[in-house]
Amino acid sequence: MTDLDPRDRGGPGQPLLTVDGLVKHFAGKGSLFGKGPAVRAVDGVDFSVMKGETLGVVGESGCGKSTTARLLMQISRQDKGDIVFDGELLGSRALDLKAYRRQVQMVFQDSYASLNPRLTVEESVAFGPKAHGLSSAAALARAHDLLRRVGLEPRRFGGRYPHEVSGGQRQRVNIARALALEPRLLILDEAVSALDKSVEAQVLNLLTDLKQEFGLTYIFISHDLNVVRFMSDRVMVMYLGRVAEIGPADAILGAPRHPYTAALLASQPSTDPEARLDEAPLTGDPPNPINPPPGCRFHTRCKFAADVCRTREPGLAAVAPAHLAACHLAVPGSGHPDSSPVPMAA
Amino acid sequence: MNAPVRANDTASSDALIEVRDLTVDFLGGRKPVRAVGGVDFSIRAGEALALLGESGSGKSVTLRALMRLLPESRTRIGGHLRVDGHDVLGLKPKALSAYRGGTVAMIFQDPGLALDPVYRIGDQIAEAVMRHEGVSRAAGRARALELFERVHIPSPARRLDAYPHELSGGMRQRAMIALALACRPKVLLADEPTTALDATVQIQILLLLRELQRDLGLAVIFVTHDVGVAVQVADRVAVMYGGHLVEVGASGAVIGTPAHPYTRGLLASRITPDSPKGVRLATIPGSPPDLADPPPGCPFEPRCGLVVPACREGLPARVAVAPGHAARCVRLAGV
Secondary structure: OHHHOOOOOOOOOOOOEEEEEEEEEEEEEEEOOEEEEEEEEEEEEEEEEOOOOEEEEEOOOOOOHHHHHHHHOOOOOOOEEEEEEOOEEOOOOOOOHHHHHHHEEEEOOOOOOOOOOOOOHHHHHHHHHHHOOOOHHHHHHHHHHHHHHOOOOHHHHOOOOHHHOOHHHHHHHHHHHHHOOOOOEEEEEOOOOOOOHHHHHHHHHHHHHHHHHHOOEEEEEOOOHHHHHHHOOEEEEEEOOEEEEEEEHHHHHHOOOOHHHHHHHHOOOOOOHHHOOOOOOOOOOOOOOOOOOOOOOOOOOOOOOOHHHHHOOOOOEEEEOOEEEOOHHHOOOOOOOOOOOOOOOO | OOOOOOOOOOOOOOEEEEEEEEEEEEOOOOOOEEEEEEEEEEEEOOOEEEEEOOOOOOHHHHHHHHOOOOOHHHEEEEEEEEEOOEEHHHOOHHHHHHHHHHOEEEEOOOHHHOOOOOOOHHHHHHHHHHHHHOOOHHHHHHHHHHHHHHOOOOOHHHHOOOOHHHOOHHHHHHHHHHHHOOOOOOEEEEEOOOOOOOHHHHHHHHHHHHHHHHHHOOEEEEEEOOHHHHHHHOOEEEEEEOOEEEEEEEHHHHHHOOOOHHHHHHHHOOOOOOOOOOOOOOOOOOOOOOOOOOOOOOOOHHHOOOOOHHHHOOOOOEEEEEOOEEEEOHHHHOO
């Protein structure tokens, strides 16, 4: 589908989105005498998203996944780094912010906060197209069409206000609203996390259908690793503002090479009463992004940490085809006594 | 004097908590909303039960009824609640405040609901101990320190002087558990205490709760919407839907061989590490019932794929499918 998109520029081999050296620091809470230390929310992140794929993003709170999403959406501006969309640099003459935002849309976790309570459902969906120049009648017609596609009969739901529909229906409205500008990339930031499980499955099926129908590319952010594995082609694991590991979903969540990914996986509660955990895979909360530890940022919680981990920060290195991990353990000759080119025992 | 009813004068069995035909109606709207429609269960000392259900299933309301936390002017509670010999619904104000904290304590999803932001945490715990046990401030502080050690807060003495906002999410949750345990309750009610936490921190708190339950012999009711969490903390699982308890049994039995169509649908729609990609997820069509206008029979009837006429004729009776495993479904009774 994607290769038929008239907006496509570089062909299917060119990534739809490339992020290079993305940095965002927030000014820390200051005192009377000046600013406090900066919160290094995103601290040098590179990745790309291929056309038509779903990139899953996982990590604990404070790892920078939502900040990354907001930078991609340009809700806040990066301090450093480039965003390249289908070969065009964002901010260049070929791709200004308005043109970019038409192609990149986002769905948030809080379905209620992301809708204007004073607009009806159909007005919310029609708002974007109108702002981008469509006539009211044409925008409304598009809104009705989209509401129908997300499973909400426009005659029944179009005139309702956000508080008059259920959480699952509201998230469908948000998806319709995001699709109203016919974007090519949809960022889903914990979009199904607040939904009940039986409703979550309905919305995930809908997202799968819409992706096919509209030839979309997804960035799927979630804390639920099972959902991420199910939805994603590739997965990126973030820790304290950096990429810890990125690669094919089955490799990352099946044979992880970074101890952090392994610990995240082991922390998911199993539904098998015989497989109850007796020990937590990680102790403590994620450390503060204000003052990330020197060397590998994960070494303070890593059970494999060696001297080299405390002094030298590991870069992302290829550990298998298309699979990168930032861990001295995974790179022979890194100086870690137990480094090995094969995956660790899970 | 409204002396609290003494313990051990229960008429029946060795149950620490006995809930019989509990109903909760919320008044004040156009129509009363029946949030809980007749729930029965009992729990022995040292046992952990998970109440599993989606939003609006009545699980949190059941928990709050056990602690009489629902606003009295706008709720009508029916049925019998007996906890450690106390007739909970009949408690007078003074006995009620001794019961809360002393017999039954509760922890919440948001520690902000339990901790006062303008007092140091150590002082809050000490105050609760002083108030309930009539001891000195120094003794209260000593107990607070002991509790902080009990819930594995690192550098406990220093953390007692912290304000709630100075602690991380997981640490605040531990502090709230310490506060709940301040007056040596026999029952701990947990209302989704780990839902807002990262998985890595969640598992630490679940393990702590299991340890406390075992070491202190607490009876625990743990409300959650997450099957995995329920299995981690509880020996028995009770599945709620539309204000009714539709299935109850040992967690292995309920998860392994679910009997009620709702439980089966819920488990089938879950994504597991083995879910094949590209295959559509099984879903339960529709959405939960409107509790102001509930279906006349089985609450799950409008969404169920196995409906027979009997489903619309009143709430299905409880059918035992195995020892200790029961479900409310007419199909199980051989219809």
